Amino acid sequence: MQEPFQFLPVLWLIHEDALVKLLKSYTELHQSIPNQIEDWRTHFNACTYVVFPDSYLPLLHSALDNGNYLVISGSPVDIWATKRYSSSHTQEIMRQYGSKEDVVVVLVVGSYLFFDELPWDFATVMRASAPHIMDMEKTKNLRVQFIFFCGNDTDAYNSSFQELASHMGFPVGSLKHFSMIHDIRNLLMSADIVLYGSLRQEPVFPPLLLRSMASEIPIIVPNLTVITKYVTDGIHGFLFNSAEPSTVVSAFTRILGEKQLSATAYSVALEGKLLSKNMLAYDCITAHVMLLESVLHYPSYAKLPSPVSEVQERTWLWDPFETKAALENSSLEDDSHLHASIVDTLVGESHESNQTTYSDSSGTSLYNYPSLSDWNDLGEVEIFEDIERREIEEIDERVERPLLSWDEVYRNARKSERLKPEGNERDEGELERTGQPVCIYEIYSGEGAWPFLHLGSLYRGITLSKGGRRSRSDDVDAVTWLSVLDNPYYRDLLCEFGAMFAIANRIDTVHKLPWIGFQSWQAAGRKVSLSESAQETLEETMAGENHEDAIYYWAPMDMDQTSNFWSMCDCLNAGRCRTLFEDAFRNMYGFPEGVAALPPMPNDGDYWSTLHSWVMPTPSFLKFIMFSRMFADSLHSLNVNSTDPASCLLGASQPEKRHCYCRILEVLVNVWAYHSGRKMAYLNPVTGETREQHPLDERNEMWVKFFNFTLLKSMDEDLAEEANDGMHPGDDQWLWPLTGQVFWPGIADREREEKYIKKLDKKLKNKVKLLERQKSGYKQKPLGQ
Template identity: 60%
Template sequence: MGMDLFGSEIDYNTGDMLNIDENQASLENRGEIEFSEEYERLEMEELAERMESDPGQWDDIYRNARKSEKLRFEANERDEGELERTGQPVCIYEIYIGSGTWPFLHHGSLYRGLSLSTRARRSKSDDVDAVDRLPLLNETYYRNVLCEIGGMFAIANKVDNIHKRPWIGFQSWRAAGRKVSLSKKAERVLEEAIQDTTKGDVIYFWSRLNMNGGVTGSKDALTFWSACDILNEGHCRNVFEDAFRRMYVLPSTTEALPPMPEDGGHWSASHSWVMPTRSFLEFVMFSRMFVDSLDALHTNSSKRSICLLGSSDPEQKHCYCRVLELLVNVWAYHSARKMSMDEDLAEAADDGDYPREMWLWPLTGEVHWQGIYEREREERYRLKMDKKRKTKEKLFERMKYGYKQKTLGG
C-alpha cells in the first residue's frame, strides 16, 4: 500500500484507490474480527481447563518442577552477566573443556566462559555452550580435531545473537595455567588501547609463542615456519602448503606456502588475542576454508587414522590443534581481508553441489552468498503479499456473509 499526495491510499497490486470511508469501514471490520477471535480463544482455553487430564506420576511432576526452577535460575544468571557487560567495548571468551579447567578461568564482566563440553559447563555462570551453538561439535571426532577454534566457530555462528560489541577476544584456559594470561594492569592497558580510535583496525595479541632458543629476539631466533615445524613433527610447512594449494586451486608448479618474516618476531599462540569483531568474522571465514581444506586432505588420505603432526596419543587425537593455533599469524600478516573469499563455497553449498560426501565447510557456520539474500527478499515479499490477500478475502467474507461463531465442540 502507498499514500498519494492527497491522503488516499493506493493498492499497488490492483491499482484501485480506496477512499477514506472505505478504509474506516475496513478498520472497524478488522477490529470486530480481532475481538471475536480473542473471545473465541478465551472460550477454548476455559473449555480445555475443564477437560480431564492425566497428571502423571508424582516423581515426574517433581522432576519437571525442579528442572524448571533450575532453568529459570540459569536464565537469570545469564541475564545478570549480560547486564554487567552492558556498555563495554570488548568481551573476552575463555575457552575451556572439562570441570578440571574451572580454577584457571576468570570471573568478572570482562570475561565470559566458552565451554566445549555441555556436561562440564559451570552452573552458576552465563557461560556459552559451544556445542549448542554449533551442532557439528556434537561429533567427538570433529570436536577433537577442531579443538579451541571450534569454540570460535560457535561464537561466529549467528554472532549477533550472542555478541554485540565492537571488539572481541579469546583466551584459552591454558594461558592462565602457563601464567601468560592477562594481568590486571594488562587488562587496563588493553581497554585503553581499544578506546583509542586513532589506532584504527589493529589486532592485539598477548599470549606469545616463546620457545627455548627461539622467537626471543636472539641472534639464532627461530623463524615462524621453523618454530611451527618443531611443534608439529616437522610437517607444518607441508600441511600449510597443501592446504593453501587446495584452497586457492593453485597448480603444483606454483609456490603455495605463504611467506612469513624471518626476523625472529613475536608470534601469537594459545588462541589468546583481541581484535575488532568485524575482523574476527573475516578471520573465521578464512579459518573455515582452511579447516575444510585440511579435512579434505585428511579424508582423501589412506592413512586417516594416522596423524603426521604429532607423536603422542594426545597429539594424534587433536591432530591439527597446534597448526590452527598459529593460523591467525598467517592471516594477520597477509593483510587478512585479501585471504577471505568464501562466496563460491556458499553458492555450491546452497545448490547442493558438494565436492565430496562428507563436506565439512557448510557445517562450520553460516552459509551466505548474494543469491540467498535475493531469495530471502523475494520470499519475504511473497509472504507479505499473501498475507494482504488473505486479509482482503477475510474482510470480504465478513462483509458478505457476516460472522458465524463456531460451536464450543466444533
C-alpha cells in the same frame, strides 16, 4: 577423572597397607556405608596403573582391583629403612626384650603370599633338619632358638602352630611364634640367621630376604629361580635343594661354629649386604622406564629420551642419602608413630567439614566419619521431611484458586521464556558487560579446567563440553551454538578453534561489543594470563579513540625469539607444518603444482602469537573466521583424501593425531594478521607494556591479494552456492558447511522465486478445482421449482 584431564596417564605407587586397614574399618564399623569403598575403587579405576613393590600388597588391595595392578620389585625403600633402623638400634638392646645373648637365634620367615596358612613348608624343612640341629647344639656347645614369623594372632592359629611345633620335636623354650602383624625390624635386629622356609616359586624376589641381607644376616634359602638369579651359594648366602628339604642341614653345618657363627657365615653376610644394596636396582629402573614408555605419549616437539636398552647405571644414587642430615630428615622409613600415612591425610582433607567421628576399641578417635547412629538419624529426618512435603502438597491441591485470564496466562508464558538461559543470553553477566569495549572468551572443556578460569566482567567462559558450564555463570555452551561440536570426532580435530566458530556463528546473539578476545584455559597454568595491570592497559587501549585494525596478543610462541616461524610450526606439528600448510593453501586458492604456495614469514626477532590469547576488533574477527573456515576445510580435504583418513600427519603421538588440526590452527592467526595488513602488538602479561611487532612499513613480502576481504567474500559465497546446490556428494565429510553459516545472495533470490512458484501453483490448482466443480459439481435449482 574430569575433562580435560581424564586422558592423562596416572600412576599410583603404593608402598604401605594403611588403606587396607582403613577398608577393614569400613567393613567392621560401617556396614551401611558401602559408598566409601566404591569411592576408593573409582579412584583406583581412574589410574592407568597402580604399582606395588611386591606381590603381597596387591592381594591386600584385591577389593579395589580393576585390572590395572602392576608389581615392580626392587624398591630401595626397604634397604634405606633397614639402614636407618640399624643406625638407632643394636642387637644387644633388642635381645633384652627376648632371647639371651649366648643363644643363636634363627628367624624363620616365608612368603607374604601365604601369610594366613599354616607353615607346612616350614614344617617340612624343620622336621628334616631338627634332629641334626639338636645334635650340632651338643657337639658345638651352643644353644639354638627358632623364631617363626608367620600367620596371625588368633587363638586357633596359635594352638595349631604349637601342635605342629611339638610334632617337629622342638624342646620347650626353643621355639617362639610371632604373627605377621609384628614389626619385622625388631625380629631382624635380634636374629643371627634367617631361614627362608617357603618352597613355592614366587614372581619377585622376597622382600623379607632383601631386608635380611641388608641387615647383614646370613641367609639360608631354597634354590628357587627368583633367588638363584641373584644369590650365589657360599658367597651371598647358603642354598639348599627345595626338592630335598633335608639338604638344609649342610647349610647349618657351614654356618654354625663353636659357640657362635662361623667365620664363613660372617663373610657371606657381609657379601650379602653389599649385594643387596644395588641387587635389584637395574631391574627396578628398567621396569619403571618401560612402564613410562608404555603410558607416556610424547608430543611432536619433545626430544625423545634414550631407549631402555641404553640404560648404563646399575646402581642407586646413594650419595645424596649418605649424609647425616639425610639420615635425620629422610621420610622413606615406614614409621607409623613418626609419620602420618598419606591415606590419613587424604581422608582428613575429604572429610574435614564433617564434625562426627567414630572411635576404635581403645576409645581413640580415628577418622572423621559419621557413625551408624548418625546415618539412622539422617534417615529419620529425611522420612519426616518427605511426609511433611506430601502433606503440604495435598493441602495445596485442595485450596481453590481463581482462574487466570488468557492475557495473564500468555504473560506468564512469555516471562518464563525470557528467564530461560538457553533462549536469551541476557542476564547479570551481560548487564555487567554493557558499555564495555571488550570481552575475552576463555575456552575450556570440562569441570577440571574451572580452577584455571578467571572471574569478572572482562572474561566470559565458553565450554566445548556439552553441559559442562560453570554454575552461577553466563558461560557459553559452544555445542549449543554449533552442532558439529556435538560430534567428538570434529570436536577433537578442531579443539579450541571450534569455540571460535561457535561464537562467530551466533555473533549477533552472543557478542555485541566492538572488540573480542580469546584465551585458552591453559594460559593460567602456563603463567601467561593477564595481570591486573595488563588488563587495565588492555581496557584503556580498547576504550581509546584509536580504532585502528589491530591485534593484541600476550602469549608468545618463542620466548627466545630465535626460531623461524615455520620452523617452530614444524616443531609443533611433527615436522610437517609448512608442507601441509602449503598444500592446504594451494588447494584453497587453486594454485597449480610447481607454484610456491607458502606465505613467507620473516625472522625479525619479534614475537608471534600462540595459545589463542589475543584481542581484535569484532569485524576483523569475523573476517578471520571466514578465512579460517576455508583453510580448515582445505586442510581437512587433504586428510580425508589420504590413504588413511583416520591418521594425521600433523601429530606424532596418539593424542596429537586425535587433535589433528589444533596446533596448526593455533598459529594461523599470525599468518592472517601479518599478510592482511593488521597491526600486531605484543602485550606483556605481567607489566602491561605494549610493543608493536612486525611493523607495517617493514613488511617486505606480504601476500595481501590472497587475504583481501573481497576475494575471501567471493570464495565464501562460491562455497555457499556449492553447498546450496549439493555439488559435493559426500556432504557428511565436507567440513566447511558444518563450521558456520551457509549464505550467498542467490539464496534470497531463490527463496523469492520458490515462493512465487508456489503461489502460481496454488492459483492454478484453485482454478482447476473451480472448473471441475462447474462441470460436474452441484447446480442450485431456480427458486419456486
